[in-house]
Amino acid sequence: MTAFVLASASPARLAVLRSAGVEPIVRVSGVDEDALIAALGAEASPEHVVTELARAKAKDVLPGLTSEGLSDFVVVGCDSMLLLDGELQGKPGSVEVARSRWASMAGRSATLLTGHSVLRVVNGSVIGDAHESSATVVHFASPEDSDLEAYLATGEPLQVAGAFTLDSLGGWFVERIDGDPSSVIGIGLPLVRTLLGRVGVGIAELWATSGRTA
Numbered sequence: 471m472t473a474f475v476l477a478s479a480s481p482a483r484l485a486v487l488r489s490a491g492v493e494p495i496v497r498v499s500g501v502d503e504d505a506l507i508a509a510l511g512a513e514a515s516p517e518h519v520v521t522e523l524a525r526a527k528a529k530d531v532l533p534g535l536t537s538e539g540l541s542d543f544v545v546v547g548c549d550s551m552l553l554l555d556g557e558l559q560g561k562p563g564s565v566e567v568a569r570s571r572w573a574s575m576a577g578r579s580a581t582l583l584t585g586h587s588v589l590r591v592v593n594g595s596v597i598g599d600a601h602e603s604s605a606t607v608v609h610f611a612s613p614e615d616s617d618l619e620a621y622l623a624t625g626e627p628l629q630v631a632g633a634f635t636l637d638s639l640g641g642w643f644v645e646r647i648d649g650d651p652s653s654v655i656g657i658g659l660p661l662v663r664t665l666l667g668r669v670g671v672g673i674a675e676l677w678a679t680s681g682r683t684a
């Protein structure tokens with residue numbers, strides 16, 4: 471049976487996978503995202519940046535897994551950033567930055583890009599890999615100042631790419647999206663299904679390994 475390893479500290483990605491019938495093994499990568507972005511250079515396309523970050527995360531957790539004796543598994547790494555006015559934005563990290571992000575995006579649209587990297591490992595060797603990014607256009611509402619300040623005060627927008635969530639408090643301020651909702655949250659299920667297929671893994675077998683009955 472093929473095991474599913476999520477190379478991410480993201481509780482959102484874990485929740486999406488669990489809701490979709492997969493109980494992953496979680497391993498957190500130690501990738502220096504800022505250093506990798508700098509190394510890719512200013513010419514790198516936004517899609518290439520998030521995909522390379524995802525690939526680096528998946529690759530980073532490999533050595534530990536093979537030493538754990540796993541014989542047949544897939545590793546999935548992801549990276550999400552918001553593309554607004556041609557600039558890729560990660561997590562704001564502070565109320566001030568999150569407030570300025572909302573000043574730019576309220577009432578407008580932006581694209582949430584999520585890079586995905588899938589590695590198939592059998593008996594310690596990578597026998598297949600597939601990488602691709604997904605793009606979802608997010609149409610933002612214009613929150614009332616009091617609501618926005620209350621949202622900022624919760625701390626939620628500080629720790630997520632683009633300073634918003636679709637599936638939590640931020641959902642009150644998203645009018646609609648064009649594209650895959652799971653990709654906005656952090657891991658695009660239809661794209662991961664396609665990438666798993668490219669490395670010879672069917673998604674239903676992963677439900678089986680997770681012991682899902684209902």
Ligand SMILES: Nc1nc2c(ncn2[C@H]2C[C@H](O)[C@@H](COP(=O)(O)OP(=O)(O)OP(=O)(O)O)O2)c(=O)[nH]1
Nearest residue numbers: 478479480482549550630631635636637654655656
């Ligand atoms: N719940 C939720 N989380 C979101 C949403 N949009 C973005 N995020 C989260 C998912 C990720 O945890 C985070 C994006 O940051 P990264 O892609 O760098 O992942 P993160 O640093 O969290 O973990 P990782 O680098 O994968 O170990 O923002 C959303 O709509 N809902």
